[in-house]
Amino acid sequence: RSIHGPGQNSPHTPITRPQSKDEPWGARGHATVVEGTDGRWWMIYHGYENGYWTLGRQALLEPIEWTDDGWFVAKGGDLGQPLAKPSGTSVGAHGMALSDDFKGKTLGSQWSFFNPAQDEYRRLNFTGKGLELQGKGETPRDSSPLTVIAGDQAYQYEVEMDIAPGAVGGALLFYSDRLYVGVGSNGEKFIMHRYGEERPARLTPSSKGGKLWLRVTNNRHIVTIHTSTDGRVWQKYPVQMEVSGYHHNVAGKFLALKPALYAAGDGKVTFRQFRYRALD
Known part of the structure; x- marks a missing residue:
């Protein structure tokens, strides 16, 4: 209940983990719990795409819910399909444009x-x-x-x-x-x-x-x-x-x-x- 302790292990540990080597995302971890703009709660963490370790660690969002007794549980399922993004956000579906004509006065942020x-x-x-x-x-x-x-x-x-x-x-x-x-x-x-x-x-x-x-x-x-x-x-x-x-x-x-x-x-x-x- 306090950052000063005493600590208590969650009864839901592990919060999330791979159930099969065939899952689309592996090596998931190092999560931070955040509240979205619409009041929903999420874990943001990194993971590797199955078969594409070459792409490096990618940022993932997984929804969570708070239990009546103050713990949280993961609600992302197998994460095999994209989930709806939080409402009120303006980020494009495909993220940052990578092409560059190199005509600017500074180096592009990509x-x-x-x-x-x-x-x-x-x-x-x-x-x-x-x-x-x-x-x-x-x-x-x-x-x-x-x-x-x-x-x-x-x-x-x-x-x-x-x-x-x-x-x-x-x-x-x-x-x-x-x-x-x-x-x-x-x-x-x-x-x-x-x-x-x-x-x-x-x-x-x-x-x-x-x-x-x-x-x-x-x-x-x-x-x-x-x-x-x-x-x-x-x-x-x-x-x-x-x-x-x-x-x-x-x-x-x-x-x-x-x-x-x-x-x-x-x-x-x-x-x-x-x-x-x-x-x-």
Whole structure:
């Protein structure tokens, strides 16, 4: 009855737990009890989507009810279908838009650097016609890529890149500095990133640079990459990748596999027209 105690265990413990390995959400926990705007009560906690640990911990709401003797019980059932959101809220059904034309004066709120230094933002230059990103390091591992959280099981994104002489730029699915996949280019040649390794082991920056479009498709863990020199005619990259193991149980850190853009080397990469869409 008081924060100072004495404490008493709930007779309903455990409040919620998996009943089967086939349930849609697992590893649920660390709940906070909150009252909604309409007077209903909820637990908000995190969990992993069954079969999609790559998406990382996702925020979940589960309804609760208070008992006559002052305890609460979970009322969410198996959570296999979405529940009606609390009335009075204005959040869209699909959440934040992830596409970005990079014409703004600041970095969109969907973006974040991986493992940023205190002055990481100085690498950015907002030209009004694209986002210039100063190269850093030599590979995605040490370049602090720009990442965006994707919550869909299947999705595709495209981006246009101007790669200046001395730079290497690319598009990735990035979990951590130990685990990522994707393709990079110096404007003339490609480098493949897989298992957090580079093939070939090193791509020398070009003295010419170049213009390139990349398309990354993650269709339920099967990753396909296309390249284009004009944004209209696309060529399939010859290697596909399977990424269902790119998650916490393999590499730790409680992170998620995210779409990411990187710039390495001494030059700059200008990114334009990042377009994200969910797939059926």
